[in-house]
Amino acid sequence: GDSVTQMEGPVTLSEEAFLTINCTYTATGYPSLFWYVQYPGEGLQLLLKATKADDKGSNKGFEATYRKETTSFHLEKGSVQVSDSAVYFCALIFTGGFKTIFGAGTRLFVKA
Amino acid sequence: EADIYQTPRYLVIGTGKKITLECSQTMGHDKMYWYQQDPGMELHLIHYSYGVNSTEKGDLSSESTVSRIRTEHFPLTLESARPSHTSQYLCASSGPDRVIPTDTQYFGPGTRLTVL
Numbered sequence: 001g002d003s004v005t006q007m008e009g010p011v012t013l014s015e016e017a018f019l020t021i022n023c024t025y026t027a028t029g030y031p032s033l034f035w036y037v038q039y040p041g042e043g044l045q046l047l048l049k050a051t052k053a054d055d056k057g058s059n060k061g062f063e064a065t066y067r068k069e070t071t072s073f074h075l076e077k078g079s080v081q082v083s084d085s086a087v088y089f090c091a092l093i094f095t096g097g098f099k100t101i102f103g104a105g106t107r108l109f110v111k112a
Numbered sequence: 113e114a115d116i117y118q119t120p121r122y123l124v125i126g127t128g129k130k131i132t133l134e135c136s137q138t139m140g141h142d143k144m145y146w147y148q149q150d151p152g153m154e155l156h157l158i159h160y161s162y163g164v165n166s167t168e169k170g171d172l173s174s175e176s177t178v179s180r181i182r183t184e185h186f187p188l189t190l191e192s193a194r195p196s197h198t199s200q201y202l203c204a205s206s207g208p209d210r211v212i213p214t215d216t217q218y219f220g221p222g223t224r225l226t227v228l
Binding site: 100 | 118143151152153154155157160162202204206215216217218219220221222224
């Protein structure tokens with residue numbers, strides 16, 4: 001079945017370090033891909049998305065590129081801040097589909 | 113920005129009480145969802161709805177029930193709360209994005225439930 005696999009956390013970085021959170025997917029078609037962020041005590045917020053191969057989603061300094069050949073959608077940020085500490089979820093949905101399939105989440109800690 | 117609201121944000125109650133968690137959205141989305149989540153952990157879909165008068169059970173079995181009488185409203189009810197129900201409950205709705213016709217799911221802020 002369709003699934004999303006994220007790198008296990010927690011990921012601990014110092015401020016201004018480069019961030020990569022890996023996400024790969026298994027799907028029997030061409031889904032849209034998403035990254036959500038969840039800050040402590042809150043719901044999930046949409047961070048960025050991409051709807052077709054080679055699309056790059058970007059927001060707040062975060063980027064992710066839809067790679068069909070490697071079935072990946074890795075999240076990157078050039079210089080993290082303490083305020084980026086949160087849990088990040090990768091997800092997919094098919095056009096016209098109903099359920100969004102979420103990864104297990106990756107917790108990020110950024111130290112000052 | 114998504115306009116989806118949940119009340120209460122925090123609830124502490126005793127065992128055996130009946131509770132209803134409220135969820136409302138103003139985006140006109142047909143599809144709505146309830147997830148159960150231990151804080152910062154994996155999401156578990158417990159209920160969803162295609163539209164008015166439609167409700168379905170999700171992937172994780174839950175003793176809660178839902179109703180969908182109006183498009184904008186999707187309340188979740190526990191008839192008799194137990195300590196095992198202690199968790200965070202997230203409501204979401206989805207519909208086509210304004211720019212791209214692909215369903216995007218938007219979440220409310222969550223209700224943190226503690227059953228003593």
